Amino acid sequence: MSTSVSPAGTAPAVRDRDDRVRTRSFTSRLLSRPEIGSLIGALAVFVLFAAVAPTFRQASSLATVAYAGSTIGIMAVAVALLMIGGEFDLSAGVVVTTTALTAATFAYQLRLNLWVGVVVSLLVALAVGAFNGWLLMRTGLPSFLITLGTFFMLQGINLGVTKLLTGGVSSSAVSDMDGWDSARAVFASTISIGGVGVRITVFWWILFVAVATWTLLRTRVGNWIFAVGGDSASARAVGVPVKRTKIGLFMTVGFCGWFVGMHQLFSFDSIQSGGGVGQEFIYIIAAVVGGCLLTGGYGSAVGSAIGALIFGMTSLGIVYAGWDANWFKLFLGVMLLLATIVNLVVKNHAAKR
Amino acid sequence: MRIRSRRTTVAAFVAVAAMTVAGCSSSGGRPADEGGDDAAAGVADTPRMEIAMITHAAPGDTFWDIVRSGAEDAAAKDNVELNFQGDPEAGNQVNLVQSAIDSGVDGIAVTLAKADALSPVVQKATEAGIPVVAFNGGFEDWQESGAVGYFGQDEELAGEAAGTRLNEDGATHELCVIQEQGHVGLEARCRGVDNTFNGTSEVLYVTGTDMPSVQQAITSKLQQSPSIDRVVTLGAPFAMTAVQSVDAAGSDAQVVTFDTNSELIGAIQDGDVQWAIDQQPYLQGYLAVDSLWLYNTNGNTIGGGQATLTGPSFIDSTNVDRVAEFAAGGTR
Numbered sequence: 001m002s003t004s005v006s007p008a009g010t011a012p013a014v015r016d017r018d019d020r021v022r023t024r025s026f027t028s029r030l031l032s033r034p035e036i037g038s039l040i041g042a043l044a045v046f047v048l049f050a051a052v053a054p055t056f057r058q059a060s061s062l063a064t065v066a067y068a069g070s071t072i073g074i075m076a077v078a079v080a081l082l083m084i085g086g087e088f089d090l091s092a093g094v095v096v097t098t099t100a101l102t103a104a105t106f107a108y109q110l111r112l113n114l115w116v117g118v119v120v121s122l123l124v125a126l127a128v129g130a131f132n133g134w135l136l137m138r139t140g141l142p143s144f145l146i147t148l149g150t151f152f153m154l155q156g157i158n159l160g161v162t163k164l165l166t167g168g169v170s171s172s173a174v175s176d177m178d179g180w181d182s183a184r185a186v187f188a189s190t191i192s193i194g195g196v197g198v199r200i201t202v203f204w205w206i207l208f209v210a211v212a213t214w215t216l217l218r219t220r221v222g223n224w225i226f227a228v229g230g231d232s233a234s235a236r237a238v239g240v241p242v243k244r245t246k247i248g249l250f251m252t253v254g255f256c257g258w259f260v261g262m263h264q265l266f267s268f269d270s271i272q273s274g275g276g277v278g279q280e281f282i283y284i285i286a287a288v289v290g291g292c293l294l295t296g297g298y299g300s301a302v303g304s305a306i307g308a309l310i311f312g313m314t315s316l317g318i319v320y321a322g323w324d325a326n327w328f329k330l331f332l333g334v335m336l337l338l339a340t341i342v343n344l345v346v347k348n349h350a351a352k353r
Numbered sequence: 354m355r356i357r358s359r360r361t362t363v364a365a366f367v368a369v370a371a372m373t374v375a376g377c378s379s380s381g382g383r384p385a386d387e388g389g390d391d392a393a394a395g396v397a398d399t400p401r402m403e404i405a406m407i408t409h410a411a412p413g414d415t416f417w418d419i420v421r422s423g424a425e426d427a428a429a430k431d432n433v434e435l436n437f438q439g440d441p442e443a444g445n446q447v448n449l450v451q452s453a454i455d456s457g458v459d460g461i462a463v464t465l466a467k468a469d470a471l472s473p474v475v476q477k478a479t480e481a482g483i484p485v486v487a488f489n490g491g492f493e494d495w496q497e498s499g500a501v502g503y504f505g506q507d508e509e510l511a512g513e514a515a516g517t518r519l520n521e522d523g524a525t526h527e528l529c530v531i532q533e534q535g536h537v538g539l540e541a542r543c544r545g546v547d548n549t550f551n552g553t554s555e556v557l558y559v560t561g562t563d564m565p566s567v568q569q570a571i572t573s574k575l576q577q578s579p580s581i582d583r584v585v586t587l588g589a590p591f592a593m594t595a596v597q598s599v600d601a602a603g604s605d606a607q608v609v610t611f612d613t614n615s616e617l618i619g620a621i622q623d624g625d626v627q628w629a630i631d632q633q634p635y636l637q638g639y640l641a642v643d644s645l646w647l648y649n650t651n652g653n654t655i656g657g658g659q660a661t662l663t664g665p666s667f668i669d670s671t672n673v674d675r676v677a678e679f680a681a682g683g684t685r
Contacts (some may be wrong), residue, residue, distance in 0.1 A: 055577040064572050064601070069566040111382030159412050163633055169418045170590070173616055177381035190601070197601065267597070268564050268614055272590055274412045275562050315566065316573040319557065329534065 003264035020055045035292030035303030037346040041289070041338065042306050042313070049317035059196045065312050066198065071260060073308030075279075076286035077205075077212050080304035082249045083287050084216070085231035086296025087143040089132065089253045091150040093279030098154050099261030100271045101162055104171035107148040107179075114179035120257050128154070130253030133247030155277065162273040180266070187259070188266040194345045201263055205305070208256070212301035225249065230297030247315040286311055289340055310336070365469040396432055399650050404460040404642055405453035409446055409467065409490065410439035415589060415614040420489070421640030422684055424462070426648060431646040442468035450474045453483075460484050460645035465491020465498065466538055472498040484648050488641040489634075490538055492660055497532045501648055502655050504640040506664035508538045512545020514665045515630055519583055519609070522627070525552040527583040528574060528606075532561030532591055533652065539587050542611055546585060555581070564594055573599035575606060586610040589617035589629070596625045618679055618680040620675045631676075632664030639678045 049056045101122040107117030190197040216222040224245045227235035236242045290303025364469035394631045410417035465487045479499040487495035488504040495503040547554040556654035559567040573594035586592040620626040647653040679685040
């Protein structure tokens with residue numbers, strides 16, 4: 001991933017938005033929202049699969065698609081906030097596995113209620129985020145490098161500690177321990193709506209996106225996030241607490257990673273210590289498809305949700321359509337590229353008005 | 354600000370400490386007393402030798418952990434210093450073999466899953482006078498590369514055995530789930546199943562490093578093709594996930610799998626998974642090390658120039674209880 005990919009044509013869009021004098025039509029304002037391109041892309045992907053795959057249109061299939069969107073989207077919303085704040089987190093995929101392993105191993109080894117493990121792993125996740133943010137502010141190195149370091153360190157810790165404590169490379173099964181049922185209800189249950197089982201992560205996802213959107217658009221912290229991502233030196237000059245904002249953003253990624261990690265633990269019982277590698281790029285892709293700039297200062301939380309949904313629809317739509325599995329990755333790449341290009345074209349078009 | 358954050362930290366630690374005291378689990382958890390060391394067998398009095406075991410394993414895979422424990426048990430018994438390394442990238446695996454040659458080890462055990470890339474460096478080792486045995490992968494290529502033995506199963510043959518078994522079970526439509534697209538051994542298994550299975554065969558590719566997406570993909574496939582009555586997974590953790598997918602999709606399909614681990618043995622006992630094809634990974638690791646020891650100390654070769662097959666064998670309700678005892682110790 002390279003920051004030089006950021007399209008030159010989008011810079012005027014930002015400038016246009018700052019032009020406070022001009023009055024603009026409703027359509028022009030609508031089209032200049034960061035998530036509008038991805039929304040059109042999502043509709044196109046939806047219509048395509050609804051047309052070619054009859055199963056895709058069933059309510060139960062849509063619930064599966066929403067579940068696929070949620071497991072990516074809960075992380076993508078935090079990653080989007082971080083990218084708006086101008087930073088990357090490459091450790092976002094592995095931290096999910098780290099938290100799940102921590103919760104399971106801590107509770108198992110000390111024979112405690114699983115909720116103790118859940119809380120301890122939350123502290124670990126927040127500490128990893130705080131460490132990333134603190135080191136970033138302390139050294140001034142690019143977050144790409146710092147979190148790449150954390151990414152490898154966590155991978156090593158996941159394997160090394162698990163092997164040391166369990167003698168194997170997956171965490172011990174914990175489904176017979178106290179707290180399993182209540183934690184499962186919170187993190188991994190299925191809620192029946194009109195006979196269709198919807199995973200609880202879908203509702204959490206909607207909640208997280210709503211909270212993130214409200215924070216971004218309606219609070220002082222939201223303004224800080226846009227400001228530090230746009231230009232952190234000027235932000236600091238006008239009194240924005242840059243350090244606290246950035247560390248907070250990394251801790252938000254840690255929090256969401258913890259949530260997804262708990263979902264995995266209470267869904268799958270035993271966790272493979274090598275998991276999560278490569279997922280960080282999918283979160284970044286979802287945020288970018290949803291309209292975040294790789295350079296920071298621009299993007300939306302709703303966009304990241306749409307990006308995650310596009311990813312879920314595409315990866316499962318190919319299965320529902322029964323297309324040749326050998327070409328899966330190619331289809332996926334083409335779909336994502338198309339969504340991003342539609343995004344770009346719409347944004348440029350809106351900027352020219 | 355600083356004082357407040359310190360106070361929060363202290364409060365958090367106190368809270369955790371309090372919960373740690375109050376929150377004991379009445380069931381489950383680590384067994385109260387750990388079993389003694391299992392190194393009961395005697396140790397050979399042959400001179401200390403160094404053996405490098407170099408695999409194509411991705412880190413953190415339960416299967417390779419069993420291979421490793423077999424190799425370590427043999428090493429402990431044979432007075433061997435075992436150096437276990439692995440890298441899924443063929444180029445990196447070649448480099449690992451080369452560095453083992455450079456450091457002058459007494460034997461190399463290598464997986465030939467990517468035989469074309471590995472054969473030249475295996476020949477180099479043989480020319481340097483270091484004996485090499487192949488295991489797990491490379492059933493067709495090990496002789497050509499100059500290895501002195503091979504321990505593993507023929508993946509396609511194992512797949513064919515699974516296909517035949519599915520016919521006997523009366524299955525009509527199977528779904529073969531591949532967790533790593535383009536992996537030669539996994540593709541061969543599904544091809545083997547397709548070769549002998551009389552019903553419809555389909556293949557589904559999933560991302561093995563992301564369990565929720567595996568669950569979602571299998572669920573969606575079962576929703577799309579309700580006629581699927583058997584899900585064939587190619588690794589134990591994926592079988593456990595497939596059981597959940599079957600549940601989520603409201604399908605009647607049964608789950609069968611290649612390879613095992615201790616949770617999977619439990620699932621066979623509970624009837625969640627019908628059977629597993631076992632290639633005995635412990636035996637592969639054990640024999641690879643032991644055969645190099647025999648070759649170096651007594652000039653023996655195992656298999657009479659032919660591959661030594663460690664599988665396929667079936668674990669099902671008839672023999673699962675016996676296997677379960679060993680699986681709990683991490684050796685099956």
